[in-house]
Amino acid sequence: MTNNDLALIDEVIATLKRLRERVAKAAEPEPAPDVADADDDFAPGNLIELPVAAQRFEVSKDKLRRWCRDYGIGVLQGGRWMVSIPRIRRHIGR
Template sequence: MSDQLAILNETIASARAHLVQVEVHVAQLEAQRAALAGPPYTRPSSEAVQPREETDLIELHIAAQRFGMASDTLRFWCRTYKIGVKRGGRWWVSIRKMQARLRP
């Protein structure tokens, strides 16, 4: 009986040692996962859509109304004269560049 008890004690000790190793590996894997994942995704605010250095950008349809021009003409000017930028499938017109283009 004491031999069986000794074997059981050795088995339990061995299992505990393996469990400690498993816990160390799990902690390492969790740290790697956290490093890869980075911060959780948050939806950008409407202010983040337009960079601060380009605060003079307005959507093309608004620029067309403001300057009394056809949207197609403004799209052409954006492509040809680089007065705007295309982001997410939409054209954004620079007020500053538009005013400079319209000055005689």
């Protein structure tokens, strides 16, 4: 093994360390929205259609409709329920 080989190994190890740091940073969870900022729960980026929410959170569509009416986890837009992701997470404790 030559000095060039050792230098190459050191370079590869340094590159792998940088890659590991980038992957770890990308895998960090996004901070949860502040509960006090409830008005933002209905921002367009926080809303998904009811059938999508039912599948994603493994809840029946009928139960979600009831929660939208009774607990305010969703809003009607154009005759369709749009479910607030932050509100449903708080409601089901996820």
